[in-house]
Amino acid sequence: MTATMSYQKEISKRRTFAIVSHPDAGKTTLTEKFLLYGGALQLAGSVTSRKKERATVSDWMELERKRGISVSSTVLNFKYRGYSINLLDTPGHNDFSEDTYRVLTAVDSVIMVIDGGKGIEQQTKKLFEVCRRRKTPVFTFVNKMDRPALNSLSILDEIERVLNIEAYAINWPLGSGPDFKGVWDRESRLAHLFERTERGSYKAPVKTHGFDDPYLKELLNESTYAQISEELEMIEHAGVDFNAQDVLEGKTTPVFFGSATNNFGIEALLDSFIEHSPQPQPRHTDSNTIIKPDNPSFSGFVFKIQANMDPRHRDRMAFVRIVSGKFTRDMQVTHNHSGKKLRLSNSSNVFGRERISVDEAYPGDVIGIVGGNYFSIGDTLSEDNSICFNEIPRFPPECFSFIHNPVPANYKRFQSGLTQLLQEGLIHFFELADSARKTPVLGAVGILQFDLVKHRMETEYGTKVNLEKAPWTMVRWICEPSSSQSPPRIPHGVQKAVDEKGAPVLLFTGEWHLKYFEENNKGIELNDFRD
Structure with missing residues (x-):
């Protein structure tokens, strides 16, 4: 394999995305369950912040743990089925939406979490509009289906009507609330039945059955089975067709149903997302030049700065989204704001508070550069000093x-x-x-x-x-x-x-x-x- 082919393969295996939602829709729980299914966690923690329970990996700041909310964006890197995943967990509270907006400049796609019992909420609408303006592909996860939920057809209709986007249900819930048994996968045409695990701490065992299987009919009871049959027939004939290109262009959002707390539908969501989400995308410079990921010159931009992540060192980390070229430790780049030449020697991958030194990275990856008090949000780092990205918005305070x-x-x-x-x-x-x-x-x-x-x-x-x-x-x-x-x-x-x-x-x-x-x-x- 040539160096060029190897480089292209590395790019194609990157997925960089954020999870966004209205507060309390289950965003942080879903983040943690992705880490569980990706093998980055052996035991899922609790997001309730109770003293005797584990703290959520992505919420590392003391104030977050005290209040039980996310107030700072977190970058989590992990591997999943041969792919390198950069998951940017965003603040859940709308008072910190500006941080979320900046994070959305660094991703190629988004998973939007909706509370199945509440539908589209105000913060969801705001965040979706940011994605629409940037033409960012959006995948939708309807969460908390194991609790009393709105009618599933009504949820699809609300997504299309309120967000003005076509919605295609990849799977369909088998019941809701106490009667929620799993999901029907429309592609494999199999019912995925899930067993509860204690507090959702472990991967949920999955059993599959055909729709005509007597066991499934008995499990769902006659009325629920009849209702699901009718709903599936309706979306097959009256719903939109799945078109992968429409997803990439932000015209259609694939919709998944499940329960993050009890691990219902997590693996199906993650597998489908990896398959249909975009690989690293080009970025525009302030001169309107398009920089593609396969451009050999290294370039990236700072979208977040966080000090004192590690109280033992009290240092400062700049998070850089790589746009093009290959990053290697100790490489020399130009800092566009000052014009200075910098050597990038102290580079890390981040997992909550934990850091792992990184020697090389590719377009789509997010790396943390420790030190450098001259870095500011929006700065460009590149080998080609003509490149200057203008990605980061500032929103007016209220x-x-x-x-x-x-x-x-x-x-x-x-x-x-x-x-x-x-x-x-x-x-x-x-x-x-x-x-x-x-x-x-x-x-x-x-x-x-x-x-x-x-x-x-x-x-x-x-x-x-x-x-x-x-x-x-x-x-x-x-x-x-x-x-x-x-x-x-x-x-x-x-x-x-x-x-x-x-x-x-x-x-x-x-x-x-x-x-x-x-x-x-x-x-x-x-x-x-x-x-």
Whole structure:
């Protein structure tokens, strides 16, 4: 086998995806069960955060364990049936949706988890729209079918109607709630019956039967069997046909039913996903050049930065999605933001808190680079200094808070911690202009981000902080004005400021003030994002 053929094979065996959902739909549980079926875990942990139960592998931060929610994205690498899987577990709480949005720039496909008892929820709609804009293929897992669930046909209809995408059921639930017995696989035309395992800790044994098997008829009872027969006939004749290309183009979402907690349908989902999801995809540069994975020059971009993942070392890790070329330890690349030449020597694969040194990686892989305080989210690393990716969006904050350092002696630690959290993209930072008050202002998508700032400043940097709610609810960036343009007329209730990059912004207390400003400053263009 030639080197080129070997390189192409490595690319084809990569799958990089994220799992997204509304809070409490079962995203973190599904993540852990993938690790169980992929052999990365021998025993599945519990997501309930009870003292005597195991903590979920992907939720490593202390605050996450205390609250039982995911507030930080986690990268998990594992092997499955010859494929190299990069699974990006995202925050479940919508206050941390900006972190999720950034993660979606680094994946090639998404698994969307829906609670079978609730259907499409608000956060699901938001995340799906991000995927639609990026034309990211979406696979759907309808979870918690072992609990009272909505009618399965209604769930399919809601997916198509609310998300405006065709839905093709790969399998079909055999009952729901206490009567849920497994799924009918439409491709193999076999019923997959599952046995419960204690707390879903082990792989569930699977038995298969034909639909006319007397055992299956007896297991389902007469009325349930008749209902499932009717539903299957309906989706066969009235449903959409499966088209693999439509899936890759984001026109159709394959739908799977199951229960992550009890391991119903997990292996079927994972197998089908591996078969039908895309291998690593090209990326556009800021000059609109397309960089394909088989481009021999190494390139990648930083989509996440996390400090203090390992409290023993208190270091800083930049997560890099490889777009093209082969990564090798100690290779030299250009850091596009500074123009400096860097040697990438401290590289790791990540599994929760655990790290494994990585000597080589390929397009689609996500590697962690330890150190490098000059890295920022969105930076490009490449062997070809003409490549510069512009993948990472910043979303306007909707919550604002003054931040105070109550202990002046801790000034250096206070500044160090705040600078680090800004580099991670956890928060936005603003300084008020033309104001007697010089207290810094933090901006966040959700108020829970402020709790995380306070927690991390105190536990990781050893400095107390006081947070005081600020009156504003939105920010707009001021586009570069022409030299002949007169200064803006700033009405009462609108505050001028600059962001952490020195870009001018306006802080508004509500929609009324925004509309009033726009009506009285026709020549000034405002953006809800920073160019």
